Amino acid sequence: MTKIAVLGAGKIGEALLSGLLSAGRRASDLLFTERHPQRAAELAERYGVRAVDVPAAAEEADVLVVAVKPQDIEPLLDELEPRLAHRGGSDRPRSLVVSLCAGLPTGLFEARLPEGTSVVRVMPNTPMLVGEAMSVISAGRHATDEQLDLVEELLGSVGKVRRAPEGQQDAVTALSGSGPAYFFYLVEAMIDAGILVGIPRAMAAELIVQSAVGAATMLRGAEGHPVMLREAVTSPAGTTIAAIRELEKHGVRAALLDAIEAARDRSVELGRAHEIGSTTDQG
Numbered sequence: 112m113t114k115i116a117v118l119g120a121g122k123i124g125e126a127l128l129s130g131l132l133s134a135g136r137r138a139s140d141l142l143f144t145e146r147h148p149q150r151a152a153e154l155a156e157r158y159g160v161r162a163v164d165v166p167a168a169a170e171e172a173d174v175l176v177v178a179v180k181p182q183d184i185e186p187l188l189d190e191l192e193p194r195l196a197h198r199g200g201s202d203r204p205r206s207l208v209v210s211l212c213a214g215l216p217t218g219l220f221e222a223r224l225p226e227g228t229s230v231v232r233v234m235p236n237t238p239m240l241v242g243e244a245m246s247v248i249s250a251g252r253h254a255t256d257e258q259l260d261l262v263e264e265l266l267g268s269v270g271k272v273r274r275a276p277e278g279q280q281d282a283v284t285a286l287s288g289s290g291p292a293y294f295f296y297l298v299e300a301m302i303d304a305g306i307l308v309g310i311p312r313a314m315a316a317e318l319i320v321q322s323a324v325g326a327a328t329m330l331r332g333a334e335g336h337p338v339m340l341r342e343a344v345t346s347p348a349g350t351t352i353a354a355i356r357e358l359e360k361h362g363v364r365a366a367l368l369d370a371i372e373a374a375r376d377r378s379v380e381l382g383r384a385h386e387i388g389s390t391t392d393q394g
């Protein structure tokens with residue numbers, strides 16, 4: 112069975128471990144690394160997965176999933192490089208490096224890791240925790256079709272997967288990588304609005320969350336065009352159009368266009384910060 116190590120078990124790394132276990136992968140086929148011993152112990156206890164250091168992960172795993180913040184990538188690559196070079200000298204195949212990092216191009220990993228290292232760039236999202244991730248995968252220069260198939264199969268066990276050219280990954284990051292946050296933000300604001308119009312918080316939350324689940328299910332179903340679905344809710348001289356007039360007045364559509372463009376630009380900037388000779392602030 113393929114052995115997978117998650118390097119950096121923060122929010123998305125933990126979501127991946129949890130999702131893979133829920134999808135039936137054995138705990139003994141998973142490893143993770145984490146900087147803080149207390150967090151490592153908590154995760155090991157919660158999931159029954161072994162915490163190791165980076166050298167051990169590089170030695171044991173077939174797939175190394177990099178899930179550290181883009182700002183933390185350099186020291187990790189420094190630590191990985193000699194271990195992967197050593198492993199390349201043995202008769203075992205080299206590990207496949209799968210990066211979940213926003214903005215970081217496969218070329219960065221290829222330049223910093225031993226020549227010929229296979230890299231796949233992935234942009235997942237946190238609904239991975241409930242088996243509903245949206246992940247987009249792009250092959251680096253040395254990744255083979257079999258390796259891309261393997262990554263597709265892995266992520267397919269925790270949600271939906273699409274392949275795309277790497278040039279689209281910054282836009283993908285802005286849409287589906289960050290996307291869940293936009294919906295959570297909207298739900299949070301709608302619950303506040305419920306309070307404003309006199310509904311207790313718990314009841315407002317139930318009403319809004321169930322409406323979100325229902326709307327998402329309809330969007331995914333056969334009837335799924337958002338404009339038609341919204342029109343069906345919008346009765347002549349009714350309540351919905353009164354709300355929509357306010358949304359338009361406040362420029363909510365334009366705000367979303369600007370927001371997603373800003374997220375795309377930030378992803379590009381995170382990648383540029385690691386270009387050779389760059390002095391760009393990474394924070």
Ligand SMILES: NC(=O)C1=CN([C@@H]2O[C@H](COP(=O)(O)OP(=O)(O)OC[C@H]3O[C@@H](n4cnc5c(N)ncnc54)[C@H](OP(=O)(O)O)[C@@H]3O)[C@@H](O)[C@H]2O)C=CC1
Pocket residue numbers: 118119120121122123124144145146147165177178179180181183186187211212213214234235236237288289
């Ligand atoms: N959160 C999300 O929704 C998504 C995140 N991503 C990407 O995933 C990556 C991680 O994001 P996220 O999970 O939110 O961030 P977190 O900060 O929650 O997780 C990163 C974890 O990696 C640890 N870490 C850093 N360096 C090392 C190292 N050398 N060895 C072992 N562990 C290390 C960090 O420790 P410490 O606490 O000390 O910093 C932290 O626990 C980012 O690159 C992000 O772009 C992609 C898609 C969605």
Ligand SMILES: O=C(O)[C@@H]1CCC=N1
Pocket residue numbers: 213284288289
């Ligand atoms: O906010 C971020 O940078 C990461 C990448 C996509 C979602 N979270």
